[in-house]
Amino acid sequence: MEPDQKDTSVKDFIELVKKSRRGKLKIYIGMSAGVGKTYRMLQEAHALLKNGIDIQIGYIETHNRAETHALLAGIPVISRRKTFYKGRELEEMDLQAIINRHPEVAIVDELAHSNIEGSKNSKRWQDVMDILEAGISVITAINIQHLESLNEEIEDITGIPITERVPDKILEVADEIVNIDLTADELIARLKEGKIYDKAKVETALQNFFRNEKILQLREIALKEVAHHLERKIDIEVPKQIKLRPERFLACISSNSETAKIVIRKTARLASYYRSPWIVLYVQSSSESLERIKLDKQRHLINNFKLATELGAELIKIKSDEITKTIMKVAEEKEVTTICIGKPHLNLWQVILRTAIFNELLNKIAATETDLVILS
Template sequence: MTEERTPERLTLRRAEVPADAGPARGVHKIFVGMAAGVGKTYRALNELRERLERGEDALIGVLETHGRAGTIEAAQGLPLFPRRDVVHGSVTLTELDVDGLLARRPFVVLVDELAHTNAPGSPRDKRWQDVNVLLDAGIHVLSTMNVQHLESLNDTVARLTGVRVRERVPDRVLSEADELVLIDLTPDDLRARLRAGKVYGPEKIEQALGNFFTGANLTALREIVLRQVANVVELGAPDGQPGVQEIVVVAVTAEETAARLIRRGGQLAARLHADLHVVSVRPTRLSRPQSQLLDTFRAITHALGGQFEVLTPAGSVAQTLIRYVEAVHATQVVMGETSRSRWAEFLSGDIIKTVLRDTKNVDVYVITRE
């Protein structure tokens, strides 16, 4: 059985390395697509085979075939590095053996499914973190991922498809990649592959076609991945630097809905090539759940390449926020609709109205709570 090669679009981004730099970092090449089944792993395996034929020391570090006949056939005969066993309770799981690869030091290694979460007890939580260790050691990496796993797109994908993706990759992983290969397939072609049993087993086909793999969902995801790769390439272009440095400030409170604000701010910052600042004015009393939420927001902000700060109030919340906006010379402010009662707003003042009134040369975005 021979699996057809999918249409693809290749984009290259290479960073210049100073002559006096230390050991060269490995080249990271990511095969990215709109959904499972478009042929990312198949294409990466073909490249690994081509590299072997050129005489390069190339091997598979992690391969997830999901039982797909075309992927299994493409991997036949390729050297496979043993995985590391991780014992978790009564279950033994296997993960990428980073230490083994560092000792073996191949020229290039294939690491499938970049967004994967490692088994509990692993040295690092995420597979993309393992890949960074290999790259820092000078090992080149071929990896794969779907666009819906990008951190900043989490809310957008959930809104469009009704599916909340749990395993996420920081946007900087994609933007810092040396090469991107977009594996592009039309929604109709992907649904045809699904019906033919090339993506999932027979028992999952109808459910997948009626849920995640609807024509509307795939069309939206395809548009997202095309735009995302275009944005990354534009950011890497030598003449793509903006004349004025944009700075986006996202103001959040310790509420669960704030995660969506941060991601929206991250998308805005990416489009404007801007610095991202996420701030929260510390309440008088911070409960344990609120403290945990702020830790989560800090992690999301860092994943989006921004910085997170908890501000000590000096005057009202609005005044504290305005001073911060002025201090960092913000050009954009993202805020959410208030969850406070009208009586509380009457007593303390409307924060949004105050920020709108007392800031100059700043665009203020107010995001609805729904």
């Protein structure tokens, strides 16, 4: 065996060993607050306790819902970590205490939560990954609007910006995903009964987030998302005799922040659907050099690079004034099957269409059976 092959074999075996030691992850997902995710987690905790499983609460948020709060009785709770932040005493999940206590299963609510500055990890989903790596299984919960790649689509529906987000890869590593589904009428009835928010807030909620048409759209997205991940799990675990051409996506971005975010998120969705590797390519032309673009654009660009890596992309940055040639070269080298670009401004689009380079790119794409997708 060649040295390189031996190294690869060893690395593969190490990954198998690590995977066998890693805890299992179960995620309860819902279309919105109030569908009963936390309630179901606590019900499951009681069932596991009765069956002799050492399950403890790492973090839970009952939102003062009486029915949910009542289920806390009898389940061991790991104390939260108290910390001072901006002159106030706050409580956070104690990651190290969970790892030290090492229950078989930990309940960790509010997966999309952002940790207080100075914590080991900036996000709770990262804490969950650490807990899993320590060999502890985790049951957690999240609302569909907190998934990174769905962020803009759901913001368009609800009109509410979502600042706390979780990369889609967290669903990909989950061993089980359970959708807590309610009809729009059932959810609104729970709201009116005061089971979601204090009754003083009910009317405002009904006029904003909890409108029938919004709930129906969110419900459809949640159902599709869980169905997609179930199909993905079946595809992985049930071997197929016919091997299809492996998909590989290339997302091409510029310093245009909004277009770049759309291209990154939508390409991430495509890659997730096909279980494919994907690449984000930024070609820095001389007009976009650090000396020429404003600081806010530089900051947005860095944030988009971070978004791409969080969503699982390989990031490539190249300095060149021959943008289309560079795209073509990277596509060939990386054996890309689909190139994704944002919809340019009309005048720029007309210019590109008239160039020989772009026509050459199209010819190359046709010759290699590579697809071009224009995202908007």
